[in-house]
Amino acid sequence: MALQQRLDLRQTQALVMTPQLQQAIKLLQLSNLELSEFVEREIEQNPLLERDDGERWRDAPPDGVDRPEPEAPVPEGRTRDTVELAASDRIAPAADAPLDTDYENVWTNSSQADIREAGDGGEAFGSWSARGGSFEDDEGSLEQTLTGRITLRDHLEQQIVMDMPDPLDRLVARALTDQLDEAGYLTADLAAVAEQLGCPAVRVEAVLARLQKLDPPGIFARSLKECLALQLRELDRLDPCMQALLDNLPLLAGRNIPALLKACQVDAEDLADMVAEIKALNPKPALAFDHAPVQTVVPDILMRPAPGGGWIVELNTDTLPKVLVNQRYYARVSGAARNRTEKEYISERFQQASWLVKSLHQRANTILKVATEIVRQQDAFFLHGLQFLKPLILRDIADAIGMHESTVSRVTTNKFIATPRGVFELKYFFTSAIAGADGQAAHSAEAVRYRIKSLIDAEKPDDVLSDDKLVEILRAEGIDIARRxxxxxxxxxxxxxSVQRRREKVLGL
Structure with a gap:
């Protein structure tokens, strides 16, 4: 068969992942912090992008003050920023929303009005100081009132200096301090420390014994047993019975009460008192000096009850990056381009900036749309509590709003909603279903867990519920669930x- 060349014309359909589409998908799954970092990088790389940090000056500037000119009307074809695209006149009216969505932003913030009134001549932001030529209060800036919190090393160093006059002992003490972990336990081998410092191991052990008497109690322990023993010795409660309890901590962890009674040679009442003393101790004494800042969750969606019933769902504008495409700068540099390379570069940057603004707008609308549908379907949960949480999967939301499941999955990743019942990740509302008994409606697995915990918390010492008994109660309530x-x-x-719970309730643990 002879080989030959020929030309064919075929018409096919294929999904092409353009760079713009890839960027839109990437933005959809980013959290608000990751999105802010991404936008900052884009602003650094694209000269046509700029961040809108505040409102434009609308009033005539006073004499001697240079302020930006009022924004000119947007010409035809201009690419608007994300705030303009999310304005109420460009989004569907509230009457078309599935759940009283607050597209019109009818809520009024009194603090914003106070700020505007202060801008007309008030003193909300401090007064101009002739001393330093800056806006400062008479009492000084906030930074001058801040104080640093003492660290564990500084706290121990102060005690070492006071307690150990010998320079060699101080050297050994500082070397052992460097070997503490975040909980305050000594992780180094004493023989290795002695060899490294070139001093006798007996001296290292003597220094360690003195260090174990420092504050906080339990510091420089080498095990949990030693940490608890140091604290009990400080309280003068390390008697032989308590020492026997510390020697059998695995039995205490396994709640083997009969073996503990035999090992400690005490009755049930004394054992309950000893266990209560153990619980009052601090197994990680160094954590009191852990001053790592707590990272609070900033919600992407805000939800509140509507005055006439239902819920108002809106985006948290503080998490939306306000990005502008500088049209004036684009017109200036495009007109001054000297060759084709410069024109292509400017045109490419303008297209990237325009697409970024549109992608951010699309991301905001998609998040709001998915969150609104979740609130609508989980309305009983927000009204009555966790026991009314409905089983929900991604397909339910995707079919209701006409999107793909993968899109809903990306939207609900690392997105949080502030509700009257707390702040939840959107993924929290998607739970598996447990069939209802006798053809009843299915129940959410999270609601079933909550019901099991409620039943166990309410049980009496003489009526501890076994797993079989829990199954009977749940089936009587219409939940078809297996014992396993x-x-x-x-x-x-x-x-x-149930056996361990019965022992604990009898002893009052």
């Missing part, structure tokens, strides 16, 4: 078995 599923949920919530 109840045991799995109970163990997942770190709840001991």
């Amino acid at each position: 599923t109840v045991a799995k949920y109970r163990e997942g919530m770190k709840i001991p078995s």
